[in-house]
Amino acid sequence: MKRVVSLLVLLTVLVLPACAWENFLEVIVGQTARGATLSPDEKTIYVGAILDRKMVAFDARTGDVIADVLLTNYNSAAWAKGGWVDERGDVFVPATGALEIYHFDSELFHIDTYYIDGFGIENCEGVVTDSHGNLYAFDRKGSGGVYKIDKNGNLDTKWGSRGWADVGFVRLGFLKDGYIYAVDNSSSTLFKVDVETGKVTRLATLASGGFAVAVDDSGKIYVAHYNDPYVAVSIYEDGKVSEISRSEFGIVSNIGGIAVTRDGSKLFLIEEQTDIGGLLLGFKK
Numbered sequence: 001m002k003r004v005v006s007l008l009v010l011l012t013v014l015v016l017p018a019c020a021w022e023n024f025l026e027v028i029v030g031q032t033a034r035g036a037t038l039s040p041d042e043k044t045i046y047v048g049a050i051l052d053r054k055m056v057a058f059d060a061r062t063g064d065v066i067a068d069v070l071l072t073n074y075n076s077a078a079w080a081k082g083g084w085v086d087e088r089g090d091v092f093v094p095a096t097g098a099l100e101i102y103h104f105d106s107e108l109f110h111i112d113t114y115y116i117d118g119f120g121i122e123n124c125e126g127v128v129t130d131s132h133g134n135l136y137a138f139d140r141k142g143s144g145g146v147y148k149i150d151k152n153g154n155l156d157t158k159w160g161s162r163g164w165a166d167v168g169f170v171r172l173g174f175l176k177d178g179y180i181y182a183v184d185n186s187s188s189t190l191f192k193v194d195v196e197t198g199k200v201t202r203l204a205t206l207a208s209g210g211f212a213v214a215v216d217d218s219g220k221i222y223v224a225h226y227n228d229p230y231v232a233v234s235i236y237e238d239g240k241v242s243e244i245s246r247s248e249f250g251i252v253s254n255i256g257g258i259a260v261t262r263d264g265s266k267l268f269l270i271e272e273q274t275d276i277g278g279l280l281l282g283f284k285k
């Protein structure tokens with residue numbers, strides 16, 4: 001099978017040979033699913049079961065359930081739509097329906113709650129954290145963008161524009177090597193944000209429905225497309241964009257999350273809604 005790869009460089013489009021991915025994992029998450037994030041040792045992957053309102057930890061090799069947590073234990077308005085694992089293995093999960101972010105250990109035992117109302121955030125679906133314990137909350141409504149919340153739970157008004165970086169309506173971003181990578185879901189524009197300053201740089205305009213981001217150690221940026229009928233994943237590298245079709249992955253519904261191993265050899269996608277529920281899918285080269 002061949003796929004078409006678009007290189008968005010000086011508006012030139014080229015066709016490159018395919019690089020097939022083999023499916024090695026398929027696990028039902030719940031009624032629907034969204035978001036995927038790997039533990040530092042890459043043995044565990046955390047996925048949100050939206051309508052079940054649970055964050056679920058799966059064995060990334062076998063798909064066995066390791067642990068889960070019901071977010072409505074902490075707020076009846078909470079939905080599970082994404083999460084982030086820090087370098088220690090702790091898990092951070094936005095409540096989405098409530099302006100709260102929950103901090104769990106690797107086994108999903110509750111450690112703390114961050115209250116993020118009063119900062120201008122309207123609907124937080126994703127979050128990342130840095131090595132200093134600061135949180136960066138993504139807003140998918142209102143003014144959109146990224147908000148920096150320090151480890152004490154306060155908005156860092158010295159960062160970006162009074163604590164905010166304008167990257168449009170963001171859902172699930174990624175932090176790697178001092179930069180946050182995020183896609184404006186409305187324009188499908190890929191941005192990077194300097195973690196130290198909040199400075200925003202535009203990288204590329206992608207196919208429609210750019211949604212969730214993951215980055216490997218080589219610097220390749222992987223973007224899942226939520227509702228583009230043809231493109232499942234875009235890969236940005238050295239100013240060039242390649243595209244992988246939905247048919248190559250065998251995906252027919254919305255893609256609600258993405259994760260990649262550090263060496264880029266394994267890719268995990270969340271198929272949000274099928275006739276059997278949300279799916280965690282694993283692929284390897």
